[in-house]
Amino acid sequence: MGGDTDETVTVPDQEPRRRTNPLVLGGILAGLVVGAFFAHWGYGLRNHFFDLMVYRDAMRWWNDGNFLYDFWQPDATQGRLEFTYPPFAAELLRPLGWLTEGQAAALFVLTTLGSLAVTVWLLVRPLADRYAWPRWFTFGVAFVLMTGLEPIRHTFDFGQINAILWLLIVVDLLVLATSGSRFAGVGIGLATAIKLVPGIFILYLLVARRWRAAGVAIGTAVLATGLAAALAPRESWSFWTERVLQGEGVGRLDYAFNQSLMGLLARLAAPGQPNPVVWLALALPLLVFGLWRAGRAAAAGDHVAGLTLAGLTGALVSPVTWGHHIFWFVPAIVVLVAEGFGPPGGAPRARPGPLAYAAVIYVTATVSVVALWTFELGQPGGFAEFALSNWFFWLMLSLLVFLPIRPPVHDHNFPKVVAGGVRRLRAQ
Numbered sequence: 001m002g003g004d005t006d007e008t009v010t011v012p013d014q015e016p017r018r019r020t021n022p023l024v025l026g027g028i029l030a031g032l033v034v035g036a037f038f039a040h041w042g043y044g045l046r047n048h049f050f051d052l053m054v055y056r057d058a059m060r061w062w063n064d065g066n067f068l069y070d071f072w073q074p075d076a077t078q079g080r081l082e083f084t085y086p087p088f089a090a091e092l093l094r095p096l097g098w099l100t101e102g103q104a105a106a107l108f109v110l111t112t113l114g115s116l117a118v119t120v121w122l123l124v125r126p127l128a129d130r131y132a133w134p135r136w137f138t139f140g141v142a143f144v145l146m147t148g149l150e151p152i153r154h155t156f157d158f159g160q161i162n163a164i165l166w167l168l169i170v171v172d173l174l175v176l177a178t179s180g181s182r183f184a185g186v187g188i189g190l191a192t193a194i195k196l197v198p199g200i201f202i203l204y205l206l207v208a209r210r211w212r213a214a215g216v217a218i219g220t221a222v223l224a225t226g227l228a229a230a231l232a233p234r235e236s237w238s239f240w241t242e243r244v245l246q247g248e249g250v251g252r253l254d255y256a257f258n259q260s261l262m263g264l265l266a267r268l269a270a271p272g273q274p275n276p277v278v279w280l281a282l283a284l285p286l287l288v289f290g291l292w293r294a295g296r297a298a299a300a301g302d303h304v305a306g307l308t309l310a311g312l313t314g315a316l317v318s319p320v321t322w323g324h325h326i327f328w329f330v331p332a333i334v335v336l337v338a339e340g341f342g343p344p345g346g347a348p349r350a351r352p353g354p355l356a357y358a359a360v361i362y363v364t365a366t367v368s369v370v371a372l373w374t375f376e377l378g379q380p381g382g383f384a385e386f387a388l389s390n391w392f393f394w395l396m397l398s399l400l401v402f403l404p405i406r407p408p409v410h411d412h413n414f415p416k417v418v419a420g421g422v423r424r425l426r427a428q
Contacts, residue, residue, distance in 0.1 A: 025137045032144045039148065045157055049105050052096075052159025056104050058083040059097030062090065068235045069243055084243070087236045088228035089161075089194040108159050115163040119170045120146055123304060123334050131341060146330050150368040154324035165191045166327050169201055173307045177205075177213050185213035189220025193228075196244070197325070200314030201307070207291050208298035208306065253320065256374045259392035260321035261286065267389060283317040290316065290400050297405045305405045308332050312396045312403075326392055329365050332399050333358045339404045354404065361395055 054073065062068045068090055072082045083090070096104050120143045128138035146152055155162045172187030185205065191198035199221070205214035229236035252258075253274065254266035261283055265274035290313025297306035311328035315321040340355035373388035387394070 022134070025134060029137060029140045029144070032141060036144045036147060040153075043153070047154070047157045047159075049108065049157075049159035052104060052108050053101065054081060054083070055093050055159075055161075056096040056099070056101070059090070059094050061097075062094065063097040067238075068232070069238050085195060086193060086225065086228065086244075087232045087239055088224045090235065091228050091231055092194065093161075105159070109156075112156055112163040115167040116146075116152065117143060119163070119167050120330070122170050122174050123331055126304075127334060127338055130338065142334075145362070148366045149329060149362070150365050150371070151324050151326045151329060154322075155327075158324060160324055161194070162324060162327060165195060165198055169198060169307065169311075172213075172217075173201070174303055177210060178303055182212075183216070184210070185216030185218075186220050188213075189217040190224060192217065192221040193224035197314050197318050197321075200317075201310055203291055204294050204298070204306065204310035207295035210298075256370055256389050257323045258320055259315075259323055259326065259370065259390065259396070260318050261316055261393070262319040263321065264390045264393050279319075286400070287313060287317050293400065293403075293405075300405050300407045302335075302405050302407065304331050305335050305403055308335060309400065309403060312400050316393070316396055316400065323368070323370060323392060326365075326396065328399075329361055329395070332403060333361055335403060335406075336361075339406065357402075361399075364391060364395070 057073065058068065058071045061071045068083060068087075072080050075081045085093075099107065121139050124138050124142040125135060127133070128135045147156075151162075154160075168187035168191040172184060175181075176184040176187065188198060188201045188205070192202065202214055202217045202221075205211075205217060225236075252266075253262055254270045255263070256267070258266070262274060262279055265279055265282075269275070290309055294306050294309035294313065297303075297309055308328050308331040312332070315326055315328060318325075336354045336358035340351045340353075340358065342349050342351060369388055369391040373385070373391070
């Protein structure tokens with residue numbers, strides 16, 4: 001053992017990185033937190049957990065022995081609003097009917113903030129590691145900034161269950177699927193059983209050739225749906241044979257905040273109805289193209305871009321995509337920031353194009369161009385109407401085409417370091 005010589009592994013020199021004082025970073029983060037607090041305080045709860053209270057009232061109606069899908073309540077903007085989620089979601093939400101409004105709101109706030117925090121952490125941690133940024137600072141800045149985006153803000157303001165679905169999907173695709181876990185697909189299956197639109201990620205698993213995970217997702221969705229059918233057979237039969245086909249009670253298709261392809265066509269056709277043949281002729285190519293790009297990202301190992309493209313595809317082709325559904329701006333911004341700072345190694349060198357693209361998405365989704373057109377500008381007509389009333393649609397469509405796909409970053413020196421370490425252990 002003593003006759004062996006130590007081998008030194010040489011790692012190529014990298015440009016030294018300047019370390020910022022943690023106190024300075026803490027001061028910057030504290031300033032952002034204070035600024036965001038006053039911004040949110042000034043904006044206020046404009047919708048006062050409206051959707052959450054609809055869920056609660058529907059569950060109280062159901063707990064009182066009434067038929068769940070007979071529940072409805074009037075709304076000045078959207079008309080007749082009904083409970084439109086599958087029976088499995090209703091079973092999960094049923095305890096809301098036993099809570100007071102304050103208790104339901106408190107439970108929602110804690111669940112949403114926790115789900116959003118974990119989701120943002122999983123998205124930005126690799127970015128921090130790529131450039132050796134402090135994880136706590138990167139996460140803190142990202143979390144504070146992302147709360148300003150309209151999809152996040154309105155999810156909180158309306159009391160939507162979106163954050164739980166985002167968590168299930170992101171954990172499934174960025175943790176379980178990438179680690180080869182036998183449970184990969186469970187999160188997507190549960191999300192699909194709760195709200196049908198996440199089923200787009202089952203298609204994504206198929207185009208990504210993750211056959212086992214796709215099978216687990218399908219099996220989980222079927223099992224959850226079957227469990228709900230056993231617990232609520234009448235509601236299940238009604239939902240799957242009538243409600244899901246009728247699509248009623250979700251609100252007006254032409255309402256400005258429906259930013260799907262169908263929403264755009266509905267606004268063009270108003271006061272008439274959009275032509276379903278035209279929608280199908282445009283939606284199918286979007287679906288195929290979006291899944292093709294998502295599959296390319298999966299093949300390249302860019303899992304964040306892959307889930308982003310799949311989510312954008314689902315949002316574009318779904319008949320109803322409210323503004324608070326479009327969480328996929330968040331991972332899109334993460335991808336663009338990574339592209340903007342270039343490959344790791346040495347000091348990051350900013351590329352203005354991707355960073356400007358990310359800034360446009362962030363600013364216009366935070367200010368909410370759609371809300372600006374709807375409430376502040378008096379709904380001007382002509383080209384301005386076509387551009388501004390469909391702004392999130394244009395952003396999603398552009399991302400579907402131009403979102404960069406990057407191969408995973410591998411430290412090519414890492415195998416040499418490991419090999420050198422093994423040899424040194426043998427020499428001792």
